[in-house]
Amino acid sequence: MKNFVIWKTALKSILKNKKRSFLTMFGIIIGIASVITIVSIGNGFKRDMIDKMSVTNTNENVSNITFNYYDVANAFTEAEVFKKSDLDLIKNIKGIKKVDFFKPKTTVTGRQVELYIRGKKLTKRVERVEQTSASLLFGRQITSKDNDSMNKVVVLDEVLAQKLYDDPEKAIGKGFEVMNELFTVVGVKASESGSLSMDNQAPLAYFPIKSYDHYFNNSDTQSILDLETEAGEDKEKVTAEVLKQLNFSGSMRNTGEYESYNPKSDVDEIGSVLDNLTLFISAVAGISLFIAGVGVMNMMYISVSERTKEIGIRRALGATEKDIRKQFLAEGLTLTLLGGMIGYLLGMILGVVSSIFLPFAVRPDLFTIGLAVGISVLIGVIFSYMPASAASKKDLIDIMK
Numbered sequence: 334m335k336n337f338v339i340w341k342t343a344l345k346s347i348l349k350n351k352k353r354s355f356l357t358m359f360g361i362i363i364g365i366a367s368v369i370t371i372v373s374i375g376n377g378f379k380r381d382m383i384d385k386m387s388v389t390n391t392n393e394n395v396s397n398i399t400f401n402y403y404d405v406a407n408a409f410t411e412a413e414v415f416k417k418s419d420l421d422l423i424k425n426i427k428g429i430k431k432v433d434f435f436k437p438k439t440t441v442t443g444r445q446v447e448l449y450i451r452g453k454k455l456t457k458r459v460e461r462v463e464q465t466s467a468s469l470l471f472g473r474q475i476t477s478k479d480n481d482s483m484n485k486v487v488v489l490d491e492v493l494a495q496k497l498y499d500d501p502e503k504a505i506g507k508g509f510e511v512m513n514e515l516f517t518v519v520g521v522k523a524s525e526s527g528s529l530s531m532d533n534q535a536p537l538a539y540f541p542i543k544s545y546d547h548y549f550n551n552s553d554t555q556s557i558l559d560l561e562t563e564a565g566e567d568k569e570k571v572t573a574e575v576l577k578q579l580n581f582s583g584s585m586r587n588t589g590e591y592e593s594y595n596p597k598s599d600v601d602e603i604g605s606v607l608d609n610l611t612l613f614i615s616a617v618a619g620i621s622l623f624i625a626g627v628g629v630m631n632m633m634y635i636s637v638s639e640r641t642k643e644i645g646i647r648r649a650l651g652a653t654e655k656d657i658r659k660q661f662l663a664e665g666l667t668l669t670l671l672g673g674m675i676g677y678l679l680g681m682i683l684g685v686v687s688s689i690f691l692p693f694a695v696r697p698d699l700f701t702i703g704l705a706v707g708i709s710v711l712i713g714v715i716f717s718y719m720p721a722s723a724a725s726k727k728d729l730i731d732i733m734k
Contacts, residue, residue, distance in 0.1 A: 342660065343663040343664040343667045344667055346664055347667060347671075353632060353635075354632075354668060356628075357625075357628050357632045357672075358668060358669075358671060358672035360621060360622075360624055360628050360672075361622065361625040361626075361629070361668075361669055361672030361673060361676060361712065362672050362675050362676040363621055363625075364619065364622035364624075364625050364676065365673050365675075365676025365679075365680060365705055365709065366677075366679040366680040366683065367619075367680070368615045368619055368680070368704070368705075368708070369676065369679075369680025369684070369701050369705055370680040370683045370684050370687070371611060371615050372615055372700075372701055372704060373681060373684035373695045374687060374688075374691070374695055375608075375614070375615075376695075376700070376701070377684070377694055377695040378691075378693060379611070380693070381693035381694075394430070394561050394562045394563075394564065394568060395559055395560065395561050395562075396560050396562070396568055396572045397557055397559060397593070397594040398558040398560060398575060398576065398579070398591060398592070398593060399414075399556060399558075399591075399592060399594035400414045400415075400556060400585055400589055400590070400592070401589050401590050401591075401592055402589040403589050403590070414556045414585060415434070415558055415584075416584040418584055419579065419584055420432055420558075422578060422579070422582060422583070423558070423560065423575055423578070426571070426574055426575055426578060427571075427574075428567075428570075428571035429560060429561070429575070430562060430563045430564075431560075431561040432560055433559050446459050446511055446512065448493075448537075457493075457537050458535070458536050458537065459511075459536055459537065459538040459539070459540060460536035460538070460539050461539075461540055461542040461545045462539050462542060463480050463541070463542055464476050464477050464480065467488070467539075468523045469488070469523065470491060470521045470522070470523050471502050471504070471505050471520065471521045472488070472505045472518070472520035472521055473519050473520050474520060475487075475488055475519065475520070475540075475541055479544070480541035480543050480544070483541065483543045483547050484544060485514070485515065485516045486517050486519045486540075486541065487517070487518055487519070487539065488518075488520035488522055489501075489504060489509065489518055489537065489538050489539075490521075490522050490524050490535070490536070490538065491521055491522060491523055491524035492537070493538065494518070494521045497509075501521045502521070504518045505518055505519065505520070506518065506519075511538075512549060514549070522539070557594060572593055576592065619708075622708060622712060625712065626712045626715065626716040627716065629665060629712060629713070629716045630719065630720060632668075633661060633664070633716070633717050636664070636720070637661065637720050637721075637723060637724040640724075644657060644724055647660075654725040654726065657721075657725040658721045658722060658724070660724075661717060661721035661724050661725075662713075662721045664717070665714075665716065665717020665720070665721065666710065666713035666717065669709045669710070670706070670713065672709065673705050673706060673708060673709025673712075674705065677702065677706075680701075681695075
């Protein structure tokens, strides 16, 4: 029997019992949709996290140096790892073109600071910005000129201004103290949260980035160094020489060890953890696929018992056991593939809709397509084989009786 005829007959058989076929496919649709939704959201979250945390320098001549403490407790007491003397030491090593503090690919703009509100200390989130464009109730925006000039200005959230100055409008021109530094309030932003509760994690104050970093901290990481070697120099040998000199003469040599650092390894490790988490949640959701597979097997057994006469006629016309087995396997595969593709489309729709409410995009990829098709084929083969085998082994004489 030709394969085309087999698949055509299988499709006709499925359409002949539309309600039963749909109810059988329903479990597969729900199971596949659940797995695809979880996998697509998980992959989207992974891509977003890795993109934000990716710190790998694209310059092939740049390597990184970090410091490993003998006693971990020292890591919380030391203000900075690399001193000026360390940078001067490295600059004098042959083959070094430039040494500087490590600069992440993505800068985190949010900060947690301690604010004293009516004598009560609260830890709240503030934001470092180049300029603001929020909806203001009073005053003006922070401009790029404020940032470039490092002006000590701030835009406050309405609820914070209300709490500090009783009237948000009166806050304009008043002083706003943060860590013993006084900033001038130039604008009051319309509140989106409406409260100062612990649950409110929205920024309550906006500072120019350069002003904030100048008065409070440097955004560069002080515990990692970027080493750029001269063109034509062996980066590995130069880095090894830097480590040798630091471990012999570095300012922190007595409290730990200087070592090479590969930022990409941290990103890969986080990606692996996210993959395992997605796989675990998908496996839990995939339990429904096993139940759906049992439903497919049950339907196929019913189909075999109802079509005993048809099987007998086919056998009498010369169909072999292999032909009969292929016929019922094709029906099971067609049923699960249809359910799988519908489930995939539903899963991707749910993923895309959910991305509207998430801070990252969910996109279809070859992996999720392959997963949907692969699971569907697997269910179709595993749970259709036994009914198909039972159909092929029916004895022609018993059928005729």
